[in-house]
Amino acid sequence: IPVGQRSDPALSNEHLIKRAAALVTDSTQTLLSQTTYALIDSLTEYTKAVYTLLSLHKKYTSLLDKMNSSEESAICQVIIGARVQMKKLQDEYLKYEASWTRAVSLSEMAAEAAYQAGADHASVTVRNHIQLVQIQVEETRELAQRAEALLVASQSEEIMKTVTEDKKHPPDEGSPEEVPESYLRED
Amino acid sequence: IPVGQRSDPALSNEHLIKRAAALVTDSTQTLLSQTTYALIDSLTEYTKAVYTLLSLHKKYTSLLDKMNSSEESAICQVIIGARVQMKKLQDEYLKYEASWTRAVSLSEMAAEAAYQAGADHASVTVRNHIQLVQIQVEETRELAQRAEALLVASQSEEIMKTVTEDKKHPPDEGSPEEVPESYLRED
Numbered sequence: 001i002p003v004g005q006r007s008d009p010a011l012s013n014e015h016l017i018k019r020a021a022a023l024v025t026d027s028t029q030t031l032l033s034q035t036t037y038a039l040i041d042s043l044t045e046y047t048k049a050v051y052t053l054l055s056l057h058k059k060y061t062s063l064l065d066k067m068n069s070s071e072e073s074a075i076c077q078v079i080i081g082a083r084v085q086m087k088k089l090q091d092e093y094l095k096y097e098a099s100w101t102r103a104v105s106l107s108e109m110a111a112e113a114a115y116q117a118g119a120d121h122a123s124v125t126v127r128n129h130i131q132l133v134q135i136q137v138e139e140t141r142e143l144a145q146r147a148e149a150l151l152v153a154s155q156s157e158e159i160m161k162t163v164t165e166d167k168k169h170p171p172d173e174g175s176p177e178e179v180p181e182s183y184l185r186e187d
Numbered sequence: 188i189p190v191g192q193r194s195d196p197a198l199s200n201e202h203l204i205k206r207a208a209a210l211v212t213d214s215t216q217t218l219l220s221q222t223t224y225a226l227i228d229s230l231t232e233y234t235k236a237v238y239t240l241l242s243l244h245k246k247y248t249s250l251l252d253k254m255n256s257s258e259e260s261a262i263c264q265v266i267i268g269a270r271v272q273m274k275k276l277q278d279e280y281l282k283y284e285a286s287w288t289r290a291v292s293l294s295e296m297a298a299e300a301a302y303q304a305g306a307d308h309a310s311v312t313v314r315n316h317i318q319l320v321q322i323q324v325e326e327t328r329e330l331a332q333r334a335e336a337l338l339v340a341s342q343s344e345e346i347m348k349t350v351t352e353d354k355k356h357p358p359d360e361g362s363p364e365e366v367p368e369s370y371l372r373e374d
Binding site: 013014016017020021023024026027028030031033034035037038041042096098099102103105106109110112113116117 | 220
């Protein structure tokens, strides 16, 4: 680490700081691009997983009356698997979101340092880049939130359907297919 | 700006972020070195200016009784010039101190981003670099503060001397050399 040494004594401190600050904006922009890509990528994968789970819920709800015990168990296993996968992808996008947030902060600070060092062009470029990626991430986030809202709605629907089913078959009696006779006997 | 594009699709997001974070630490280290150099350089120049002023004060104080009006006026002009120069160098080092502080903050954030991205070596290198320059700056600052303390002491000394002089020649009578007779007449 060349601390306190000028790479070219002919250049002024001011000029060297300006150049170094511009270099920092270059590298923070690369980090910002990479974290943005990773976040958008992982958010998109997560959104797909939410839609997968959503379609499974719909299928389960539509078939609820027509399935036997083993069919229901099979589709439940698939739903559980899809939920695990969605959770995994959510953790991943949250991790990349943290990286992205750090990259944005770093870029903002680099833009400020460049501006103060007189590297105005580099500063403006970074600020524009930050704005651009914020819009991109916001759009991708909205798609994910729309999917999440649909999932919540489908779950309420499913719960309502289950409640309707439960009026016919109380839950403490076990699965309805297994004990319909005992239920009828106690009525 | 290649937003959301991988430079090599074979590489994982994680790896690309780690590499980009390491690059950020490289560039922040360059900025940190340059701003440290500039700060130490300007602090040293400022310290020299304080010592120059200090020696002028001492000279002025030692010659106070032996100078005539024009000699005193001449040395006062030199002192005023030295004060202006000291103030100019102080402004300069304060400007570089602000740059340096920003570079330290940027480096700390870059170290954190590198650590979170798994670039542990880069993170540790930056943290060590920060510690090193903080020690260097602190030492240089102490030299400046010692000079400032001596200057304050010399000014008190000068004031005391002036007060002693003033007992013989009250200040509202103008410069002692100009009006000793009127002073004596009023006694």
